[in-house]
Amino acid sequence: MKVTSSEFVISAVGPKQYPEDGLHEIALVGRSNVGKSSLLNKMMNRKGLARISSRPGKTQTLNYFRVNQMLYFVDFPGYGYAKVAKSIKETWGKMIEGYLKNRQELRFVIQLVDIRHAPSKDDIAMYDWCKQIGIPTVVVATKGDKIARGRWLQHTKVIRQSLRLRGDDTIIIFSSETGQGKDELWGEILRRLRANDQEPEMDSQQEIPATVSNKTTE
Numbered sequence: 675m676k677v678t679s680s681e682f683v684i685s686a687v688g689p690k691q692y693p694e695d696g697l698h699e700i701a702l703v704g705r706s707n708v709g710k711s712s713l714l715n716k717m718m719n720r721k722g723l724a725r726i727s728s729r730p731g732k733t734q735t736l737n738y739f740r741v742n743q744m745l746y747f748v749d750f751p752g753y754g755y756a757k758v759a760k761s762i763k764e765t766w767g768k769m770i771e772g773y774l775k776n777r778q779e780l781r782f783v784i785q786l787v788d789i790r791h792a793p794s795k796d797d798i799a800m801y802d803w804c805k806q807i808g809i810p811t812v813v814v815a816t817k818g819d820k821i822a823r824g825r826w827l828q829h830t831k832v833i834r835q836s837l838r839l840r841g842d843d844t845i846i847i848f849s850s851e852t853g854q855g856k857d858e859l860w861g862e863i864l865r866r867l868r869a870n871d872q873e874p875e876m877d878s879q880q881e882i883p884a885t886v887s888n889k890t891t892e
């Protein structure tokens with residue numbers, strides 16, 4: 675996709691600050707240092723727009739970037755500096771949970787994992803959490819330039835199996851150094867947004883699993 679405009683909009687500390695123009699939102703999650711800011715900069719063709727390697731764990735805000743007056747990338751605080759239950763339920767707080775569960779504009783999550791390593795417990799918990807809520811995930815294996823091309827398949831297989839990738843979820847290999855995966859990721863984003871536009875209202879989708887599971891345990 676040709677990015678003609680991209681801008682930082684707000685570091686939101688809560689729902690009152692989320693944009694109200696109804697554009698699609700794509701959340702980016704992953705542990706600190708996985709390459710989230712670098713990927714955002716690469717996707718938006720803007721070297722310093724998303725800050726690279728600001729102090730990990732410092733910001734507990736949702737950072738909104740608008741692209742082409744069409745969508746928002748929502749940069750989540752990095753996880754992985756606390757035990758998963760704590761990082762997700764406490765440090766991240768209700769804001770993150772509330773966003774994932776209730777944000778109508780959220781279309782899917784891009785979850786970043788380092789291609790060199792098997793996903794951590796936090797990565798697995800994050801992925802499972804999105805599946806429980808009913809949010810699709812595009813997994814991006816970052817820092818592809820750090821291992822030989824011939825080993826990519828082997829490494830993505832480990833990631834796929836550790837996360838137990840489900841449904842329509844997919845893995846894309848990315849490098850913010852070489853630009854590997856950039857066009858593929860944009861293609862995937864546009865494909866998913868288009869598919870979403872063609873579906874009837876899916877607002878109740880997120881409530882369905884909870885209702886069903888409540889019923890069956892009665």
Ligand SMILES: Nc1nc2c(ncn2[C@@H]2O[C@H](COP(=O)(O)OP(=O)(O)O)[C@@H](O)[C@H]2O)c(=O)[nH]1
Nearest residue numbers: 706707708709710711712726727817849850851
């Ligand atoms: N070789 C290589 N280094 C990367 C890549 N992406 C990020 N990095 C480096 O990894 C470090 C953390 O990147 P950053 O984007 O700040 O990660 P964040 O904490 O997830 O936002 C920085 O030193 C980046 O230069 C990549 O694709 N290839």
Ligand SMILES: [Mg+2]
Nearest residue numbers: 710711725727
């Ligand atoms: Mg960052």
